[in-house]
Amino acid sequence: MLVVRTSKFRHVFGQALKADQCYDDIRISQMTWDSNFCSVNPKFVAMIVDASGGGAFIVLPLSKTGRIDMSLPTVCGHTGPVLDIEFCPHNDNIIASGSEDCSVMIWEIPDGGLISPLKDPVVKLEGHSKRVGILSWHPTAHNVLMSAGCDNVVILWNVARGEAVVRIDSMHTDLIYSACWNRNGSQILTSCKDKKLRVIDPRKGSVICEKDKPHEGSRPVRAVFVSDGKILTTGFSRMSERQVALWDPNNFSEPLNLQELDTSSGVLLPFFDPDTGVVYLCGKGDSSIRYFEVTDEAPYVHYLSMYSSKESQKGMGYMPKRGLEVNKCEIARFYKLHERKCEPIVMTVPRKSDLFQEDLYPDTIGPEPSVEADDWFAGKNGEPILISLKDGFVATTKNKEFKVIKSLMATTSSSSSYRQSDSVVRELRESSAFNVVILAKIYLCVKNSLFILHTIV
Numbered sequence: 001m002l003v004v005r006t007s008k009f010r011h012v013f014g015q016a017l018k019a020d021q022c023y024d025d026i027r028i029s030q031m032t033w034d035s036n037f038c039s040v041n042p043k044f045v046a047m048i049v050d051a052s053g054g055g056a057f058i059v060l061p062l063s064k065t066g067r068i069d070m071s072l073p074t075v076c077g078h079t080g081p082v083l084d085i086e087f088c089p090h091n092d093n094i095i096a097s098g099s100e101d102c103s104v105m106i107w108e109i110p111d112g113g114l115i116s117p118l119k120d121p122v123v124k125l126e127g128h129s130k131r132v133g134i135l136s137w138h139p140t141a142h143n144v145l146m147s148a149g150c151d152n153v154v155i156l157w158n159v160a161r162g163e164a165v166v167r168i169d170s171m172h173t174d175l176i177y178s179a180c181w182n183r184n185g186s187q188i189l190t191s192c193k194d195k196k197l198r199v200i201d202p203r204k205g206s207v208i209c210e211k212d213k214p215h216e217g218s219r220p221v222r223a224v225f226v227s228d229g230k231i232l233t234t235g236f237s238r239m240s241e242r243q244v245a246l247w248d249p250n251n252f253s254e255p256l257n258l259q260e261l262d263t264s265s266g267v268l269l270p271f272f273d274p275d276t277g278v279v280y281l282c283g284k285g286d287s288s289i290r291y292f293e294v295t296d297e298a299p300y301v302h303y304l305s306m307y308s309s310k311e312s313q314k315g316m317g318y319m320p321k322r323g324l325e326v327n328k329c330e331i332a333r334f335y336k337l338h339e340r341k342c343e344p345i346v347m348t349v350p351r352k353s354d355l356f357q358e359d360l361y362p363d364t365i366g367p368e369p370s371v372e373a374d375d376w377f378a379g380k381n382g383e384p385i386l387i388s389l390k391d392g393f394v395a396t397t398k399n400k401e402f403k404v405i406k407s408l409m410a411t412t413s414s415s416s417s418y419r420q421s422d423s424v425v426r427e428l429r430e431s432s433a434f435n436v437v438i439l440a441k442i443y444l445c446v447k448n449s450l451f452i453l454h455t456i457v
Contacts, residue, residue, distance in 0.1 A: 005302060008359060009278055009293055012331065014307030014347050023047075023060060023342040024067045028314050033133055034177075034220060034267045034284055035084040037315025038342065040335050042323035043092040044109060047342055048082045048315070049074065055082035055099050061113045073114040075107055077121050083133045089320070090142055090369045094122075096159075098132030104147050106159055127155050127164045134176065138185045140384050141376035142369035146188065146202075148176040154190065156202055158373045165377050168205045171198065182225040183274060186381045189231060191221040197233065199249050203377065211252040215243055224270045226294050227277055230256070232301075234268035234281060242268060244281065244292070246300050257301040261290070271318045275364050276331055278304070280347075282316045289334065289345070307345065311338050321364040326389045329357055361389045 029037060029048040037048045046059045055078035060068065080100030088094035093109050105121035128149035138144035143159040152174060156166040174193035181188060187208065188200040195218075197211040215221055215235025223233045231247040241263050245255040261268075266283035272294075273279070279301075281290045289307040294300060317335035324330045332347035349360055363386035370382030 007293055007302070007304070008349060009276060009291075009304055009331075012278070012291065012304060012347055012349055014289060014334075014345050016309060016336075017344045017346065021065050021344060023065055024340070025070070026058065026068050026341060028337050028339060028342075029081065031081050031083065033083045034269075035133060035315070036269065036317060037085075038317030038335050038337055039085045039087045039095065040317040040319050040323070041087045041092045042320070043111075044087070044095075044113070045317060045335055045342065046085050046087065046095055047317075047337060048085060051076060051081070054079050055097075055101070057082050057085050057097060059095065059109050059114060064113065073117045075109075075114070075118045077105055077107075077119045078103065080131070083131060084135045086135045086137060088137050089139060089365075090137075090367055092367070096135050096137065096145055098135045098147055098149075100131040102126070102128045102131060102149070104128075104132055104135065104145070104157070106145075123159055123162045125155075125157050125159070125162060125164070127157075127167070128153060134179050136180055138376070139181050139183065139365070140185050140370045140382040141373055142371070143373045144185070144376055146179060146181070148179045148190070150175060152176060152192075154179060154188070154200075156377075158377065160373060166203060166205055168200065168202075171200070171205070171207065177220045178222045178224075180224055182229065184381055184383050185376070187225075189223050189225055191223045191233070193220075195221075197221070197223055197231070197247075197252075199231075203379065209249050209252060211247065214245060214247065214255075217241075217243075219265075220267045222268060222270055224272050224279075226272050226279065227274060228296060230294070230300075232270055232272065232279055232294065234270055240265070242283070244268070244270075244301065246294065257299050259301065259303070269316060271316075271332075271334075273321070273332060275321060275362050276360070278331070280318075280332065280334070282313060282334070284314070285312050287312045291347070307347070309336075309345075313337060314339065317342075321361075322366065322387065322389065324389075326356060326361055326392055327354060329360060331360060356390050358390075363388050 027050040039046045044059050048057045056074040056076040058074050078099040078101050082097050082099050084098045095107050098104050104125040106123040108122050130150040132147050132149045134148035136146045145157045145159050148154045152172040154168040155164045158165050172192045177191045179190045188202045190198050195213045197214045199208045214233045216238040217236030219236040221235035226232045233245045242261045245258040266285035268281045268283045271280045277294045279292050287309050291304045293302045313336045315337035319333040329349045329351045330346050334345045336343045365384040366387035368385045370385050
């Protein structure tokens with residue numbers, strides 16, 4: 001007798017939104033780089049686009065659907081193609097971008113979106129010697145950003161100070177394929193072309209544990225932390241079959257679960273939802289999204305279903321939980337990049353009741369950071385601050401203003417000194433103009449008095 005495992009996510013189904021709710025006529029970047037090319041939050045969707053003479057991405061308010069005008073202003077401060085973008089989890093108006101020009105830039109997007117091209121970043125972070133292809137904001141610490149470049153270096157930045165605080169430069173012997181944080185940001189997980197998976201203490205820059213050859217194949221491996229500190233990896237077998245595996249970092253000898261999927265060549269990008277335990281695998285160049293449930297009982301990884309469409313995906317954005325429509329039982333939303341458009345795909349659990357489903361929406365990570373950058377670098381950890389989605393997410397306070405400590409920033413000191421000298425020149429000009437007016441008035445008075453004296457005489 002076959003016993004079917006009970007799960008509330010067995011019938012999750014994906015549905016693309018109608019054409020008028022998509023973003024059309026966008027020239028998505030042609031770069032062959034395995035990043036998401038898209039980042040979203042409850043306010044904006046950002047996409048890396050083709051740009052002549054440099055790199056650019058566009059940022060649209062979520063409501064600006066339909067055909068996107070070709071003359072729409074872009075964020076275009078990089079001198080080389082943009083490879084990765086990511087919105088800050090603690091301020092929906094802040095986005096980071098990494099580029100082939102070896103720099104990382106931090107941008108502030110105005111609430112209604114851009115009305116003119118944005119060329120000057122709030123902060124420019126320079127420290128990599130080769131292109132920067134991976135960015136990831138710290139999940140709980142304010143203004144901490146991780147970047148990984150093709151120079152095999154991982155840098156942790158204090159963005160508000162514009163400085164590299166930790167530089168991990170001798171650990172990875174080859175190209176870094178992926179880098180991510182655990183739930184409270186006390187550990188980093190990297191996968192590398194040297195076929196090693198490493199769990200790293202980010203502040204000490206030391207390896208906690210590592211696994212050699214999580215997948216036998218030579219193609220890229222991706223890795224993410226899932227529930228209870230376990231690690232999920234996607235990679236390839238020796239016969240180039242795509243695989244997904246689950247590991248316990250306390251015992252790396254054998255995987256808890258290893259499944260072979262198919263023989264496609266696209267790298268599988270994993271997106272994990274800690275609230276539901278569901279992991280979504282989106283292959284670059286695929287036309288499908290597979291999803292699995294990760295549980296704490298063997299066999300640990302359970303295949304749920306697959307969303308399929310006709311067109312392949314060039315990239316994928318993943319909406320934070322607070323941006324979903326809870327009254328429609330939406331548990332995930334993806335923003336799928338096509339050649340010329342961006343199509344939202346909604347993952348829904350079918351329920352008859354339209355009341356709030358508490359079992360689908362436990363308290364989730366909110367936008368408030370739990371620790372400041374300086375405290376985190378000094379050794380303090382902060383657990384995520386959770387919020388309830390019962391009434392839908394509403395920002396009760398305006399996003400914190402993004403403050404940069406300019407006096408401590410090497411990258412902005414030159415521009416601020418220009419601004420200072422500008423104001424001095426302006427003051428001089430104003431004062432000299434004032435002096436000319438006074439002198440003219442004195443001259444007129446003297447001239448008039450001489451004229452009067454002359455007539456009297």
